[in-house]
Amino acid sequence: MTVETKERQAIRRSSNVPAYSQLADILEQQIAVLTDAERQRALPSEGDLSRQYGLSRITVRQALKSLETKGLVYSAQGRGSFPTVPRVKGISGFHSFTAEVRRNGQEPGSVILATDEVDGLPASVTEKLPVAEGENGPQVHLRRLRLIDGLPIAIEDAWLPKALFPDLAPADFSDGSLYSLLADRWGLEPAWTDALIEPGLANAEVSRLLKIAEDDPVLVAWRVTVTAEDKVFERVRSIYRPGFSLRVARYRLG
Amino acid sequence: MTVETKERQAIRRSSNVPAYSQLADILEQQIAVLTDAERQRALPSEGDLSRQYGLSRITVRQALKSLETKGLVYSAQGRGSFPTVPRVKGISGFHSFTAEVRRNGQEPGSVILATDEVDGLPASVTEKLPVAEGENGPQVHLRRLRLIDGLPIAIEDAWLPKALFPDLAPADFSDGSLYSLLADRWGLEPAWTDALIEPGLANAEVSRLLKIAEDDPVLVAWRVTVTAEDKVFERVRSIYRPGFSLRVARYRLG
DNA sequence: GTTGACAGGTTGTTATGACATGCTAATGTG
DNA sequence: CACATTAGCATGTCATAACAACCTGTCAAC
Structure with missing residues (x-):
């Protein structure tokens, strides 16, 4: 995934929303608009995200982990983290x-x-x-x-x-x-x-x-x-x- | 939950199974046999588990987090971590x-x-x-x-x-x-x-x-x-x- | 051409430390 | 006795650090 380097969203440290949660929201939003083909490419590495957003790696990992729990991304050791591909569409009846x-x-x-x-x-x-x-x-x-x-x-x-x-x-x-x-x-x-x-x-x-x-x-x-x-x-x-x-x-x- | 202090299972550091995963397995096993009433009581605190098993708190938290992801426990800030209560029984058709x-x-x-x-x-x-x-x-x-x-x-x-x-x-x-x-x-x-x-x-x-x-x-x-x-x-x-x-x-x- | 070693980059695991936030129960005060 | 305060303990968040495990591409050796 290519991340725009200009006008990138920033983490608000003064916010009461935790940094990892803010990062997760930003990534989720970026992932949501990707095509299936674009989902084959890895997200920026944990080190990159850490440097880009001024967060420690542990915080970046926490954000990625929360996305993994929601089934939006997965991580592969030695390769990187990747978006998942949606498999079904329709109404679940479980949410609002x-x-x-x-x-x-x-x-x-x-x-x-x-x-x-x-x-x-x-x-x-x-x-x-x-x-x-x-x-x-x-x-x-x-x-x-x-x-x-x-x-x-x-x-x-x-x-x-x-x-x-x-x-x-x-x-x-x-x-x-x-x-x-x-x-x-x-x-x-x-x-x-x-x-x-x-x-x-x-x-x-x-x-x-x-x-x-x-x-x-x-x-x-x-x-x-x-x-x-x-x-x-x-x-x-x-x-x-x-x-x-x-x-x-x-x-x-x- | 009352944990037996004698003959408690230990973490094998030489194993290739990560420590957090071993701890998660131990806790899952202990939780599985609890009655609904016993599930009202908190698990040992993160600090206790850390001392008892000779692990850092971050490792203990990783174990608890993996159980939370599986829906087996939940954590409440200021109170502790608790087992969940199973709500339905039957065949899911999703597993083996x-x-x-x-x-x-x-x-x-x-x-x-x-x-x-x-x-x-x-x-x-x-x-x-x-x-x-x-x-x-x-x-x-x-x-x-x-x-x-x-x-x-x-x-x-x-x-x-x-x-x-x-x-x-x-x-x-x-x-x-x-x-x-x-x-x-x-x-x-x-x-x-x-x-x-x-x-x-x-x-x-x-x-x-x-x-x-x-x-x-x-x-x-x-x-x-x-x-x-x-x-x-x-x-x-x-x-x-x-x-x-x-x-x-x-x-x-x- | 195939194989192998290796370098570099990635995620995985774990430790230590610090402070924030929230809950509970004991304490103290009126 | 009733109520407010507070100390202590619980989890939540975040930083720095180090090494392990794994993957891929490169390049040399066979």
């Missing part, structure tokens, strides 16, 4: 629906079908997603219909623990991205997710909402999302319309 | 089928339906899993029926690039774990996978092989697996029987 659809250049939509508060999780959820002790307290329940370019894509039931989000009220769901609200008001962000995916057939209600035929094949995904500190963020059941693919990108093996 | 089923205490089985060599990937595969330039050379194709406790679970079609595995012959597939063979003979291991999962209906052939009814709902998974150096390891299409859940565990968000 709104953000993900928009990044694909499509228009996301969301219709709230119901909101309420319940004392504990439904049995159907706890069967699929085992609940650790003390995790089955009061929950806020949210039922949404997800749309892409106006077409109904999925029915989503989400349960959020009131213990983690005090004062969260059904009224908060009226507009905007739910994840953004939770990040802004409680400073909590999803870090990991565990999911179960199984095949199903559309019943009367599902076929009506998704505008498909009864007994059409659908995907049913059960998902529990946790924060970096392993606290349950939300539990979700999603039913996806036929023809829709769920993407699982950059899943780490081993 | 043989190993994963066995770990669940069940008996895996595999019937080879066909093996052959083809000049390029079928169009159905390249449609779902885009192919970078130079990646569509000769392939070894393998079709297997997967069994758990004798019950047919999935039909798997795998394509492995001959460029990456010279001298790989259909005869090699006769017995044992395919992943083990590839690791032993070419020193290559899968590191990441990208997948697309979609709903489908069983056609005549699928229903016959999986012993289900025609038009039963099935999961169809398209998967490309790459090595740590981002080289395509294999491409797989799997068709799973109804009632079988695909597990996606510890998927990193953000």
Whole structure:
């Protein structure tokens, strides 16, 4: 990768954002616009980056390591560090629906079908997603219909623990991205997710909402999302319309 | 976590296995047997581990970081490092089928339906899993029926690039774990996978092989697996029987 | 022409040291 | 007793330093 030597972005040492994080952001941004062919060439070496940005090598390595963890680059001893080549495209269903659809250049939509508060999780959820002790307290329940370019894509039931989000009220769901609200008001962000995916057939209600035929094949995904500190963020059941693919990108093996 | 002070495992400095990796293995092993309740307690602090194993703090942190990347622990500033609590159980379909089923205490089985060599990937595969330039050379194709406790679970079609595995012959597939063979003979291991999962209906052939009814709902998974150096390891299409859940565990968000 | 040794550059590993930041529990004060 | 302060300990960040392990291209020797 060729890095422009003039007007290169600099690391702000006064910022409260760590230097390695700033460097990772800069590199991620530069990598994002590369073509597949350009990804064959190595990034600047750790020594070069160290000199160019006035950082120690350990800090540069920390930045590269964080990109490697995200699956954006890999390092090869004796050769250098290289960008990876994206292998699939589409919607994962694991990140923010709104953000993900928009990044694909499509228009996301969301219709709230119901909101309420319940004392504990439904049995159907706890069967699929085992609940650790003390995790089955009061929950806020949210039922949404997800749309892409106006077409109904999925029915989503989400349960959020009131213990983690005090004062969260059904009224908060009226507009905007739910994840953004939770990040802004409680400073909590999803870090990991565990999911179960199984095949199903559309019943009367599902076929009506998704505008498909009864007994059409659908995907049913059960998902529990946790924060970096392993606290349950939300539990979700999603039913996806036929023809829709769920993407699982950059899943780490081993 | 309480660590036994007597007969504690030691780090072998003469080994060619890095110290941080040895420590990570020791900790992983200790964590694996903890109950959910025990996972509420912090691991020994970085300073303690540093003194106990005679390693610098940076090395201890490297070990903890590798466990964090695998989703086994998390660290909280000012409090300590903690094991995470597993949230789902089941078969992911992403790792070695043989190993994963066995770990669940069940008996895996595999019937080879066909093996052959083809000049390029079928169009159905390249449609779902885009192919970078130079990646569509000769392939070894393998079709297997997967069994758990004798019950047919999935039909798997795998394509492995001959460029990456010279001298790989259909005869090699006769017995044992395919992943083990590839690791032993070419020193290559899968590191990441990208997948697309979609709903489908069983056609005549699928229903016959999986012993289900025609038009039963099935999961169809398209998967490309790459090595740590981002080289395509294999491409797989799997068709799973109804009632079988695909597990996606510890998927990193953000 | 092929092979081998080698130089130079790259990432991998590890140590020591320092300071910043955040959490917890004990302490002290009202 | 209730509450604010603080000391101590935890992880987070970053620098400097050194050597190991590995890859590639060059060039000499065969």
